[in-house]
Amino acid sequence: MPQPPTSAAPAGAPAADVPMSHREILEALSGLLLAMFVAMLSSTVVSNALPVIVSDLKGSQTGYTWVVVATMLAMTVSTPIWGKLSDLFSKKMLVQLALVIYIVGSVLAAFAPSMEVLIGARVVQGLGVGGLTALVQVVIATMVSPRERGRYSGYMGAVFAMATVGGPLIGGVVVDSALGWRGCFFIGLPFAVVAFFLLQKTLHLPVIKRPVNIDYLGATLITGGVSTLLVWVSLAGNQFDWASTATAALVALGVLLLVAAVYVEAKVAVDPIIPIRFFKDRTIALATIASVMIGVAMFGSTVYLSQYFQIARGMTPTEAGLMSIAMVGGLFVSSIVTGRMITATGRWKRFLVGGMAFVVIGLALLSTIDDTTSLVAIGGFMLVLGLGLGATMQNLVLAVQNNVSMSDIGSASAVVAFFRSMGGSIGISALGAVLSYSVAEKVTSGLAAIGIDASGQESHSVPDMSSLPEPMRVVFEHAFGMAFGELFLIAVPFAVVALVCVALIREVPLRTSNSAPVVSAGAEPAPASV
Template identity: 40%
Template sequence: MAVAKADEQRADKQAEPQPRSVRVVLLALMIAMLLAMLDNMIIGTAMPTIVGELGGMEHLSWVVTAYTLATAASTPIWGKLGDMYGRKGVFLTSIVIFLIGSALSGMAQDMNQLIGFRAVQGLGAGGLMVGVMAIIGDLVPPRERGKYQGMMAGVMALAMIGGPLVGGTITDHLGWRWSFYINLPLGAVALAAVTAVLHLPKKERSQGSIDYLGAALLTVGIIAIVLVTTWGGTEYAWGSAVVLSMITLGVAALIGFVFVETRAADPIMPLHIFRSRNFTLMSVIGFLTGFSMFGSMVFLPLYQQSVQGASATNSGLLLLPMLLSMMVVSLIAGRITTQSGKYKIFPIVGGALMVVGLFLMAQMDTGTSRTTSGVYMAVLGAGMGFLMQITMLVAQNSVEMKDMGVASSSTTLFRTLGGSFGVSVMGALFTDRVQEEMAARGGAAAAGATQHSAQLDAASLAKLPDAVREAYQYAVSSGTHTAFLLGSVFAVVGFLAAFFVKEVPLRGSGPQSPDVKAEDEAAAAPSPSGV
């Protein structure tokens, strides 16, 4: 056992690329990652203009939903394809599909075309995120991966902050179609760079054919779940026949998926990866982190715009305390992980900070200053910084190299589904709370102002009478209180789950263990027979 462990660590060390070449490749990967993350931020700012030109206000939500559905449903499939046919070719294919979807979306002539082309774009986006994570898993051993966590956190911060600003500027000066066309030059750079500099070490590939039945059942299950979280409480009541039918379909498809995967010769998502306690825990923690994080990030700008009077154009800057905190903490945690090989403390501390941060944000009201809310956001951001990359690192370290793709895609999928549930459930509670408070404090006139939507834009808010506007601001602060409080409850579950993580040594560089060193010396020593 010790000899095998020594051989594995020596092989990992020999396969490690030089730091300079890794940085060059990572730069290309970060551009591709930026494409997927920046897109939704830019499009969100451009949506009012798009609806104004193409019409189809009743189908507005499907512009986002089609993208989300395609991304979530394709994520596990991209991961498996990378394991089977090689990471580089599959990743380049996903970039091409994303760029085709972007170009077609920019040329859309009506809302139905735009929705269809956004689905194509989302299909490619599913491969972008998984490809980046899996390639990093192939290139950089877990022990060394912490060095580069700050880069990934920085890309997320850049997308969150720059997206709305870039989207607003492009829409105002070049037109909404360039919100999609801007992906083309970035994508061309990513394609050229990945093609030229990405040289992956040869690894054992997963053999066999694609599990089409398993892929179909998983896709149906994911689509049903996302539709439930998208429609529930908004398009349809939670107890409506449509939502209940989607829940039934989703549960049946996922049960069928598990049944098929236990018998498939080459499953699309091998269930044996969940035998690892750490991998299963990281999937759970990733889901809960996505629930709390994405739900919170939806309501923070709304609170600051509606209650604190901030500008919608600069909404990305409002998240700066949280995103900078996340980036700095992620970088520090990564460095410590690289130097020490220890990581169990980070999910625990991160979970605790997320609970505290969300609970503090639940205390915000109409009198909370921007400075105070900024401090609360920094606490939440620190918690996210400890969790965002560590969950992926531990998950990848818990599987064999041939399953790196499905491990990366599964972890990404659980985080995506957690975010979808978080936005939906928090959104339903927020809307109910706002409408209740508006009816209680402002009477019929106030209740009528939020009859169609609990989220009023700046123009609608400015038109309200002073008394109704004050009632709305109180109602929004009350609604965000409920949403953040729910997020803190889910974060508590993630915090408790982190205590059960087992600290398994990370593969790759770092100080050699005494056992490995002894095996190296034994291998080098001559045998008694002189052979």
């Protein structure tokens, strides 16, 4: 089959059909991995600052949730668009554009005078992070064959671990310093600027040119449907009753928009954001379901760990950051080790299944915590969870990329990232609503038990623990401690569903070349030995 025409590559750039050497790949990866570090840092550096931010800006538990959900939602809905654009335009230019958008959002967030402005700025940040998250994986997939990709996925896992462990530590130190929480939004800017110029110097890829058909209608319907349902989940039980006219209206509108989105993607769009034909492939269909479940379980539960350590255990932001080392250490080790073993053997399913089993066990162990649980035990539970996540996240994308042609690799990678982020947005929003309700109920009953009438107080607010009298502080610590164990318990069934989906995926040996034939989307791959 003839190759599509490409623009002239810069001098010294690798040709489209000539494999890049390990050194050339590492040079190109330098800017990409720094961009990935920026994307991860944007979330982790703020995590330990959130209790302080929400307290300073007079926000509620719902506001706490939406500072996180705003970024996740923007990242979710923009990821497939970035993936589609990567099949149409210069990948380097798109990564640099995503970095610029991230910088703008960070500056707006740093100067936000209210929760509403901060949430809006986080939406802008999320648009940039969505581009960085999707495009880095697409570019690596373009440069490296599936068989070798595990090796470089290990590097991505290491960067992810560095940002995840370094972010909370840096953020905690900054919050406790004279810079305050606003300084957290400036941390990533120098890295973003360096990544921009490093990409300009080191990343040289041929640009595939073909007619542009952006599915704006599909993107709008997907955004509207997901956003409406998330608004309902986060506000129900607080702003209005679960069984109410507002609930019926929001659910009906959200479902209607998503049904319309499915119709547009299947029947109307020339180049759909989410090609329905992908889901005829068993691997992609199962990986998509697993991605949603992983997103719900992972993001929905772990995003509130910092709040647990600061409110239920009385830690400073810096101390809360140190507590994340156990989980990220496990993630760091397992991502590198499994990546290298996959490259050496060509086998990937055993690591996915084993990783998800560790995720299930880790979440089940964390569901037992309260405000009195040994910190050493909690660290051990987080280590188990980290080991599972490191073996799962990147390798699930690898399994999908191995099943599609190069022309679809951007869209396919983005679809997996989209559904994982969507699951994360749903998990954060839904579990945040559960946390808010559970804490409010426990605080009200706890205060009543010590003779304090809480009927006139805002039980959904996030308190400044240092300003509370000792009896009230103990009530809040106990309420938050008990509620967090419930969050992890709710996350366990979602992880179990992901484990079942991963176990049902049929393993196809990794291709040793990007030009090698792949199983068509509608066919069932035949088993083969490596």
